[in-house]
Amino acid sequence: MDLKRLHYFCSIAEQGSISKAAKLLNIAQPPLGKRLQELEEEIGSPLFTRTPRRMVLTEAGTFLYRQACDILSRVNQLKRQTITIATRKQRRVNIGISYLYLRYFNTILMDYYRNRPDWDINVIVSDSSHLEAMLLDNTVDIALMQVPGDRQPWFIRELEPIDTIAVISSHYSPMLAGKALQFSDLSGIPLMLLHRIGGEGTYEVMRSKLFSSLDQVNITIKVSEPRLVLEMMEQGFDGAAFLPRSEFIPSALGKYMVCPLAEPFAIYHPAIVTLSTAQDRLLWPQEHEVV
Numbered sequence: 001m002d003l004k005r006l007h008y009f010c011s012i013a014e015q016g017s018i019s020k021a022a023k024l025l026n027i028a029q030p031p032l033g034k035r036l037q038e039l040e041e042e043i044g045s046p047l048f049t050r051t052p053r054r055m056v057l058t059e060a061g062t063f064l065y066r067q068a069c070d071i072l073s074r075v076n077q078l079k080r081q082t083i084t085i086a087t088r089k090q091r092r093v094n095i096g097i098s099y100l101y102l103r104y105f106n107t108i109l110m111d112y113y114r115n116r117p118d119w120d121i122n123v124i125v126s127d128s129s130h131l132e133a134m135l136l137d138n139t140v141d142i143a144l145m146q147v148p149g150d151r152q153p154w155f156i157r158e159l160e161p162i163d164t165i166a167v168i169s170s171h172y173s174p175m176l177a178g179k180a181l182q183f184s185d186l187s188g189i190p191l192m193l194l195h196r197i198g199g200e201g202t203y204e205v206m207r208s209k210l211f212s213s214l215d216q217v218n219i220t221i222k223v224s225e226p227r228l229v230l231e232m233m234e235q236g237f238d239g240a241a242f243l244p245r246s247e248f249i250p251s252a253l254g255k256y257m258v259c260p261l262a263e264p265f266a267i268y269h270p271a272i273v274t275l276s277t278a279q280d281r282l283l284w285p286q287e288h289e290v291v
Contacts, residue, residue, distance in 0.1 A: 095140065100128065101244065101247070128143075141274065143272075144272055155275065158269060164244065183213035183214060192220065192221040194241075
């Protein structure tokens with residue numbers, strides 16, 4: 001059952017005769033009658049009752065006509081939308097994503113992909129400090145990253161904060177498994193902390209918290225990527241680390257576990273950031289104004 005036959009069938013139903021439909025469609029009557037015959041043979045039932053005055057739809061014909069009109073309408077709409085997209089000039093949009101929130105921002109990136117057909121999306125993954133520099137020199141248009149410490153010259157849409165979790169080597173399971181972790185529980189334990197490449201960020205806040213809570217602070221490794229933290233723990237790093245909950249992946253080998261903190265420690269604040277210019281503001285609906 002092809003679309004052309006359905007189109008011809010609907011025209012005959014609306015005109016009430018093959019001759020009138022043929023004139024409307026600007027085709028000869030014999031081929032149009034042949035297409036109708038082929039459609040009736042495919043259905044296995046007459047679609048019209050022939051009377052001296054006009055062709056009247058049968059019950060099967062009435063059902064097919066209603067459904068065919070809906071199908072043809074949707075096909076035409078699809079064609080128009082596709083042509084609009086095909087002829088629309090795409091805007092190249094460079095989107096920077098921080099290492100800190102790769103998993104978290106997947107949903108937003110896919111939303112851009114599905115709902116911004118006029119965007120030619122180019123994704124750059126980097127550190128938040130580098131993303132700020134790339135925004136300033138227009139290397140990226142949008143940065144999905146940690147909220148900048150200085151709010152100038154940015155246009156910021158803050159998202160919901162992400163819980164901080166502690167990831168603990170299974171070596172410490174007998175001591176820490178199943179408990180809500182106090183920072184003091186980590187005294188003397190080797191720590192691997194996330195650290196941005198340039199400027200201050202979550203590392204400095206976490207470091208200050210640790211030195212105010214632990215008798216012995218043992219920071220042994222600083223890493224810029226949550227993925228690398230988990231990979232190193234999977235390879236046998238016997239210690240602890242702090243991550244945004246969104247970036248945690250369970251250990252395939254049982255090498256580490258997650259421990260919730262006894263008290264919330266809000267340091268992970270993802271945001272969508274652009275330069276604060278009128279042009280960049282057009283990227284967002286009004287309801288997405290800065291919180």
